[in-house]
Amino acid sequence: MDLNFQKAIEEFDKLNALDPNKIKSKGEIYPKELLYSNRMTDTLLSYDSNPSEIMQLTVRCQHLCRWEIPRSTYEQNRTGYLKWRKDLSKFHVQKTSIILKDLEFEEDTINKVTDLLKKKGLKTNPEVQLLEDVVCLVFLEYYFEQFSNKYNDEKMIEILRKTWVKMSNKAQVRALKLKFSARSENLIKQAISSKK
Structure with a gap:
């Protein structure tokens, strides 16, 4: 192969x-x-x-x-x-x-x-979860800052909350080590603290 x-x-x-x-x-x-x-x-x-x-x-x-x-x-x-x-x-x-x-x-x-x-079997198939982790990490590291300028804080917290729950604990830990602007860090903290 x-x-x-x-x-x-x-x-x-x-x-x-x-x-x-x-x-x-x-x-x-x-x-x-x-x-x-x-x-x-x-x-x-x-x-x-x-x-x-x-x-x-x-x-x-x-x-x-x-x-x-x-x-x-x-x-x-x-x-x-x-x-x-x-x-x-x-x-x-x-x-x-x-x-x-x-x-x-x-x-x-x-x-x-x-x-x-x-993405069949998210949360049950380890490889699907790995793919989702990578997708979310790439979004957060490379695209989130520019993307967040399009929306108000409330909308971004909702998007971040949905993103966060898709990720494994390992990916969440890695995401928290990424460098963000002060606004983005604050949005992430709010999203995590308010996740359902």
């Missing part, structure tokens, strides 16, 4: 490099989803000392070509958001399946990756 694994990673990166949306990091400009997928991999490898290749494939393709289904094309409310997320999940599963089949991965491997993408 090693050679195929490398080919799959290269294919995911090649597709994500086509993202027309750009983001700046450490003075360099990157395609948004290519940078995201690399951050997912880096976080996974620093968080888990020996992740499976299936998990490594999953984090790398979790946002594969996400720009092809823009959030702006859905209603700007919770119903629209949930529909968008559902459609994205189907899209990522379909796109990933095609790539892995073309690379002649075994069906069992493809099913495991796509089941992880669907």
